Amino acid sequence: MKMKKLAALCLSAALLTGAALPALAEINLVPQDLSSAPAVPPENLQRLSWQPLAAAQTQTTKLANSGQTLNAPHIAGPVAAYSLPANIGELTLTLSSEVADGQVFAPNVLVLDENLRPAAWFPSRYFTYQKPGVMTADRLEGVMKLTPALGQQKIYLLVFTTDSDLTQTTTLLDPAKAYAQGTGHAVPDIPDPIASHSREGTIKLKMQTSSGSSILVGPLFGSSGPSAVTVGNTAAPAPAYAATPAPAAAPAAKARAEPIMHDTESYFNQQITQAVDSGNIDKALKLLDEAERVGSTSARRTFISSVKGKG
Secondary structure, three states: OHHHHHHHHHHHHHHHHOOOOHHHHHHOOOOOOOOOOOOOOHHHHHOOOOEEOOOOEEEEEEEOOOOOEOOOOOEEEEEEEEEEEOOOOOEEEEEEEEOEOOEEOOOEEEEEOOOOOEEEEEOHHHOEEEOOOOOOOOEEEEEEEEEEOOOOOEEEEEEEEEOOHHHOEEEOOOHHHHHHHHHOOOOOOOOOOEEEEOOOEEEEEEEEEOOOOOEEEOOOOOOOOOOOOOOOOOOOOOOOOOOOOOOOOOOOOOOOOOOOOHHHHHHHHHHHHHHHHOOOHHHHHHHHHHHHHOOOOOHHHHHHHHHHHHO
8 A cells, every 4th residue: 555655646747747758758658749750741641542451350461572661761571551440439459560570560650530531650679579389370469559630531550660670689488498388397497599670571460349448549529720621532531731740849739729629628537537546547647648649738637636536
């Protein structure tokens, strides 16, 4: 109980001073931070062929040098492009990249709203190594939870690897060690195999509906931004975003032309309180970030008072 109280007080102090917690920042990626995401010209995105994905469907895509590519800085090799339904509620996406012949494709995911504007960014470090199971191979894997904003019909997922990823490797678990761990025997002291990162590979994307915490994609109801526009042709959507990435040192709460709606602010405060009460600080922090992004002035106070109450 003392440790929980101490952690809560430390977290509150950091939020009050606007300082980041190094350990927390390392563990909890903020997908809405697009400062390090590759800048892709909108006309290049419009030329891609976006593959539709339905709920409860697993799509296997073989990325080969003969596949479609994207002309953008730092993006290397073929890309995978998916269009997802945005009118069926929250989405849980599981993306895995299998190891084969000592190589693996290190995926990066850029989430785009209905107008092909960047909304979330999952770099390759988000997709971590998973040891093989009875029905699964060695793989890099990550789970993404997204909430399309109201009024959209589709959102988009762009999967690619980068020049930087190709210089790195992934350490696997030696099969003999895996067998020893599974049978309770002594784990042999032998080196683990290394998989180099490749331009090619096989990825699997599974989509399910979910009621868990998620990332909002697209203009939020009550926001002062432009309304979502239905895109009829996913191969050539409406004009997209500015190619310049957001500055790395952008403040957490951005200035707004209009104040946030009272109902929207109350909704966020209620969700933050419930998340803290249930012990899900990660969800509460994501809600806090999203609330301040759309102009909330009370979400931070709500979070801090909730955390203190839990201590």
